Amino acid sequence: MTTSASVRKGGTWLLEDAAASDVFTPERLTDEHRLMAQTTTEFVQSEVLPMLDRMEQKDWDLARSLLRRCGELGLLGIAVPEAYGGLDLDKASSLAVIEQIGPSASFATTFGGQANLTILPLVLFGTPAQKEKYLPRLVSGEIVGAYALSESGSGSDALAAKTRAVKQADGSWLLNGEKMWISNGGFADVIIVFAKVDGEQFTAFIVERAFGGVTSGNEEHKMGLHGSSTTPILLQDARVPADNVLGEIGKGHKVALNTLNYGRFSLGAMCIGGARAAIADAASYAASRRQFGQPIASFGAIRHKLGEMIARTYAIESLIYRTAGLIDATLGSAPHDGAAIAQAFEEYAIEASIAKVAGSETLDFVLDENVQIHGGNGFVKDYSAERYYRDARVNRIFEGTNEINRLLIPGMLVRRAIKGEIPLIPAARRLQDEVLSPSIGAATGSDDTPLADELRAIAAFKKVALMIIGTAMQTYGDKLTDQQEVLGYAADILMDTYAGESSVLRAQAAGTSDPRHQELHLAAARVFVHDAGLRVEAGARSALSAMAEGDTLRTLLAALRRILKVTPVNTVALRRTLADSVVAEGKYPLGA
Numbered sequence: 001m002t003t004s005a006s007v008r009k010g011g012t013w014l015l016e017d018a019a020a021s022d023v024f025t026p027e028r029l030t031d032e033h034r035l036m037a038q039t040t041t042e043f044v045q046s047e048v049l050p051m052l053d054r055m056e057q058k059d060w061d062l063a064r065s066l067l068r069r070c071g072e073l074g075l076l077g078i079a080v081p082e083a084y085g086g087l088d089l090d091k092a093s094s095l096a097v098i099e100q101i102g103p104s105a106s107f108a109t110t111f112g113g114q115a116n117l118t119i120l121p122l123v124l125f126g127t128p129a130q131k132e133k134y135l136p137r138l139v140s141g142e143i144v145g146a147y148a149l150s151e152s153g154s155g156s157d158a159l160a161a162k163t164r165a166v167k168q169a170d171g172s173w174l175l176n177g178e179k180m181w182i183s184n185g186g187f188a189d190v191i192i193v194f195a196k197v198d199g200e201q202f203t204a205f206i207v208e209r210a211f212g213g214v215t216s217g218n219e220e221h222k223m224g225l226h227g228s229s230t231t232p233i234l235l236q237d238a239r240v241p242a243d244n245v246l247g248e249i250g251k252g253h254k255v256a257l258n259t260l261n262y263g264r265f266s267l268g269a270m271c272i273g274g275a276r277a278a279i280a281d282a283a284s285y286a287a288s289r290r291q292f293g294q295p296i297a298s299f300g301a302i303r304h305k306l307g308e309m310i311a312r313t314y315a316i317e318s319l320i321y322r323t324a325g326l327i328d329a330t331l332g333s334a335p336h337d338g339a340a341i342a343q344a345f346e347e348y349a350i351e352a353s354i355a356k357v358a359g360s361e362t363l364d365f366v367l368d369e370n371v372q373i374h375g376g377n378g379f380v381k382d383y384s385a386e387r388y389y390r391d392a393r394v395n396r397i398f399e400g401t402n403e404i405n406r407l408l409i410p411g412m413l414v415r416r417a418i419k420g421e422i423p424l425i426p427a428a429r430r431l432q433d434e435v436l437s438p439s440i441g442a443a444t445g446s447d448d449t450p451l452a453d454e455l456r457a458i459a460a461f462k463k464v465a466l467m468i469i470g471t472a473m474q475t476y477g478d479k480l481t482d483q484q485e486v487l488g489y490a491a492d493i494l495m496d497t498y499a500g501e502s503s504v505l506r507a508q509a510a511g512t513s514d515p516r517h518q519e520l521h522l523a524a525a526r527v528f529v530h531d532a533g534l535r536v537e538a539g540a541r542s543a544l545s546a547m548a549e550g551d552t553l554r555t556l557l558a559a560l561r562r563i564l565k566v567t568p569v570n571t572v573a574l575r576r577t578l579a580d581s582v583v584a585e586g587k588y589p590l591g592a
């Protein structure tokens with residue numbers, strides 16, 4: 001399988017133009033990718049969704065047997081080398097599977113605990129002996145995994161963990177401490193536990209429940225995800241063999257951060273599937289529910305909602321597929337070891353954080369509108385809109401909260417710029433000279449290729465992002481990390497830029513990749529970019545007003561007005577086109 005996207009360094013989309021042929025899109029999935037997706041959808045529809053009520057009664061034997069089914073179908077080993085029972089396929093294959101797992105609600109978290117949080121760190125950091133011992137049984141679903149990083153006093157600040165590991169005379173380790181909110185915690189057999197050796201060196205260990213000294217606390221009473229086990233894990237003199245250190249002593253942060261890099265990308269992918277399913281649900285309800293003598297789908301207010309749900313989902317789908325293509329292009333088709341994969345994930349850590357934040361917030365928006373379209377029925381348990389709304393809320397909290405990820409997006413970009421890994425600083429200087437020259441204006445042109453106006457808008461978003469980041473670096477220097485509000489505005493502008501450009505490039509390719517739906521691709525990209533322009537302007541004004549005053553602020557705001565000119569489009573009509581298509585097709589009309 002090949003995704004045939006161009007190799008570009010992480011974050012460089014801000015500084016370079018890209019062409020439609022450079023980016024991977026859902027329309028470029030191969031037949032093999034589509035077969036994996038189809039297998040997963042059928043499994044979720046026929047074997048998981050009918051079991052959700054039973055799983056919500058905490059039937060963990062059922063959760064185990066569903067994981068075993070995933071093993072039989074090959075879904076747990078997509079990214080695992082064949083030598084350890086996996087299929088060793090590309091990230092596009094993982095994406096095709098994960099997004100179809102998304103609508104399985106609680107089971108998606110059970111699946112993620114196994115595939116992303118246990119199997120992945122073993123693939124990336126395990127020794128050959130560790131991989132041989134654990135991976136085949138995890139990949140087949142014979143044993144269940146969990147990942148224990150958080151503690152009651154250390155969630156976002158995970159490295160402040162208090163769990164201790166003390167080396168014994170025979171080389172083994174004694175672990176003591178209490179981990180909190182652990183997915184699969186009630187029934188996991190193998191747990192990746194983070195502890196500090198002698199209270200100092202943060203280290204990852206592979207801990208089996210069978211070692212003794214490992215117990216699960218009570219199930220948490222949660223807002224949602226009632227069919228996923230979440231418990232504390234208590235370690236009381238848990239004796240761990242010397243061979244079960246994962247990675248190096250004192251380098252547990254590498255295991256944790258690299259697992260998160262992929263986990264964030266993967267969570268974004270699950271959100272795509274959830275959003276698509278909710279759009280189909282909302283459209284079919286709107287088509288059948290009648291008020292004032294007509295289907296509610298005929299009302300402008302409902303068509304607006306459906307159109308917006310599609311445009312936003314299209315944007316996250318586009319950016320996440322583009323990112324999968326970048327990772328696959330970087331890894332190439334040659335066999336790669338764990339270190340090479342970890343490095344590729346690290347290269348695209350900015351894009352992974354964008355996928356997590358944009359994915360989880362888009363999904364929450366879509367699910368909220370789905371409840372609203374269902375009216376009173378959206379608020380009662382007889383309809384699935386209510387369950388999905390509650391289940392999704394945690395996506396903004398785990399895998400690094402969205403606040404932490406918003407700090408990371410511009411933070412990582414600035415760090416890469418300072419290290420000279422990407423030429424952001426010279427680009428910001430050039431822009432500053434341009435800003436001070438009275439001749440600066442929005443890029444113009446007579447190009448009449450589809451979405452030429454939108455591409456010009458994206459070029460302007462990039463300039464605005466550079467202007468905000470450059471001004472912030474100059475204003476705050478090494479104290480920039482203290483300026484969380486400004487970093488938050490920068491993150492939002494960067495997310496809209498990456499999402500907008502990914503949508504436009506995908507829609508430009510749609511003439512050949514999906515001609516039947518070309519009009520819908522163009523409509524989704526136009527709506528997204530148009531409204532992104534309004535958000536970018538508001539965010540930039542707030543950020544600049546926080547950083548400058550007087551004549552300097554006036555100069556910067558005047559430059560902003562000259563740079564950022566977004567051609568008005570009739571988004572009302574475009575949203576109606578999108579809404580009518582989903583009602584007619586009865587499903588999300590775009591995508592894989």
Ligand SMILES: Cc1cc2nc3c(=O)[nH]c(=O)nc-3n(C[C@H](O)[C@H](O)[C@H](O)COP(=O)(O)OP(=O)(O)OC[C@H]3O[C@@H](n4cnc5c(N)ncnc54)[C@H](O)[C@@H]3O)c2cc1C
Nearest residue numbers: 147148149150154155156181182183397398399401403404
């Ligand atoms: C259902 C569920 C499943 C989970 N599964 C797992 C699992 O399998 N394994 C695991 O290890 N953990 C798991 N977690 C824990 C989860 O990762 C943490 O809850 C999360 O990292 C946030 O930590 P916290 O709850 O301590 O919040 P806090 O860190 O206390 O954050 C509280 C608020 O303060 C904000 N905040 C914190 N620090 C900063 C800062 N520096 N700047 C700005 N704002 C900040 C946060 O964004 C948040 O809004 C799970 C949690 C839940 C609810």
